[in-house]
Amino acid sequence: KRQVSTQSTWVLRINKMLSCAGADRLQTGMRGAFGKPVGTAARVHIGQVLISVRGRDTHKQHMMEALRRAKMKFPGRQVVVQSTKWGFTQVTRYEYEPLKYIGMVRPDGVSVQIRNKKGAITKKNCLMQHQIDEAKRIAAEQHVKDLEAGGT
Numbered sequence: 001k002r003q004v005s006t007q008s009t010w011v012l013r014i015n016k017m018l019s020c021a022g023a024d025r026l027q028t029g030m031r032g033a034f035g036k037p038v039g040t041a042a043r044v045h046i047g048q049v050l051i052s053v054r055g056r057d058t059h060k061q062h063m064m065e066a067l068r069r070a071k072m073k074f075p076g077r078q079v080v081v082q083s084t085k086w087g088f089t090q091v092t093r094y095e096y097e098p099l100k101y102i103g104m105v106r107p108d109g110v111s112v113q114i115r116n117k118k119g120a121i122t123k124k125n126c127l128m129q130h131q132i133d134e135a136k137r138i139a140a141e142q143h144v145k146d147l148e149a150g151g152t
Contacts, residue, residue: 003052003088003110008040050074054087054110087111094143098135 013035044050051070053063064080071078086096089112091105096112099105105112 003054005049005052006042006044008042010041010043011037012039012041014038050078052083052088090114092139094139094146095136098139099132102131102135104132104135 015030015033015035051067053067055063060082064082067080071080084092084094086093088110089096089105091099091112091114096105099114104115106115
C-alpha cells in the first residue's frame with residue numbers, strides 16, 4: 001500500500017512570445033499576459049514527506065529499491081527513510097502488538113483507532129491503565145533487546 005502525500009495542483013502557465021524578425025506585429029507585450037496552462041506542479045517544503053509505502057518486513061529490500069529508483073524521477077535531493085511506526089499509524093512497531101493484545105488498538109482500514117483512557121473511574125479502567133503501562137514496559141524492553149542484538 002502506498003500514499004502520495006503531495007498533489008500537483010499548482011498550474012504552470014506560459015505567455016508565448018516570438019523572438020524573430022517581424023515578430024512585433026504578432027505580440028501584444030504584457031497585455032493579456034495570463035498565459036496558457038502548460039502543466040502542473042506541487043509546492044513542496046524542505047523535509048516534507050512525498051511518498052509513504054507500507055508492506056511486510058519480508059519485502060523491505062524491494063520497497064527500498066523501488067523508492068531509490070523513484071527518487072531519481074524527482075528534482076533535488078531525496079532521502080529514503082524507514083519509519084519506526086506501524087504502517088500508516090501513529091503507534092510504534094514495538095507498542096503495536098502489546099496494545100493490540102490488550103485491546104487498546106483496533107484496525108481501521110490503513111490506520112488504527114486507539115481506545116482512549118477517558119471515562120468513569122472504574123475497576124476496569126484502572127486495570128486497563130495498568131495493562132497499558134505493562135505493555136509499554138514490555139515494548140521498551142523488546143526494543144532494547146533488538147538494539148543490543150544489532151537490529152534497527
